Amino acid sequence: MGLVLEDRLTAEDERFLLLCNEKALQARESGNHPFAALLVDKEGRVLMSSHNEFRTGGSSYHAETLLTLRAAKKYSPEVLAECTLYTNFEPCVMCTGAVYWANIGRIVYGVSERELLRLTGDNEENPTFSLSCRDVIRAGQKTLHVAGPSDNEELKAVLLKAHEGFWT
Numbered sequence: 001m002g003l004v005l006e007d008r009l010t011a012e013d014e015r016f017l018l019l020c021n022e023k024a025l026q027a028r029e030s031g032n033h034p035f036a037a038l039l040v041d042k043e044g045r046v047l048m049s050s051h052n053e054f055r056t057g058g059s060s061y062h063a064e065t066l067l068t069l070r071a072a073k074k075y076s077p078e079v080l081a082e083c084t085l086y087t088n089f090e091p092c093v094m095c096t097g098a099v100y101w102a103n104i105g106r107i108v109y110g111v112s113e114r115e116l117l118r119l120t121g122d123n124e125e126n127p128t129f130s131l132s133c134r135d136v137i138r139a140g141q142k143t144l145h146v147a148g149p150s151d152n153e154e155l156k157a158v159l160l161k162a163h164e165g166f167w168t
Contacts, residue, residue: 009151016084017150023037023051032054033052034163035052035087050067065094080105083105086109087108088110089115090109099144107148108147109147111156
């Protein structure tokens with residue numbers, strides 16, 4: 001039990017991360033932080049999506065947590081165990097905990113929390129933890145699969161561009 005690392009993102013993973021990025025750009029356009037998440041079932045269907053709602057809900061309204069709470073109300077733990085949560089940036093401690101408790105079986109992210117910290121610096125709207133989702137999962141008792149960050153530099157550049165100039 002515990003963490004299962006996946007070496008590489010698949011082409012399908014990259015496609016869903018680009019879709020996350022589109023949602024993140026929509027969040028930014030609406031005045032929110034540029035983060036988004038998708039829940040995808042084992043057949044590759046997007047079941048739901050979410051974006052950050054900082055402007056309407058505050059600092060705990062992260063895309064991944066909002067999506068996970070909605071998913072846990074709608075789907076059984078058995079269904080969620082077969083799903084993947086996609087997010088443009090590595091989920092924080094809170095979001096990883098929500099995924100863990102909801103029983104979502106896999107997390108895929110494009111850019112690391114460490115890289116996010118480099119972008120946001122000491123911006124008070126995003127007091128980033130220096131703790132990877134892997135470390136959070138290792139401390140748990142459930143098995144979760146994790147893939148990310150992407151080693152595709154073109155994909156990472158697209159994901160990072162959504163944050164360009166946002167945190168300054």
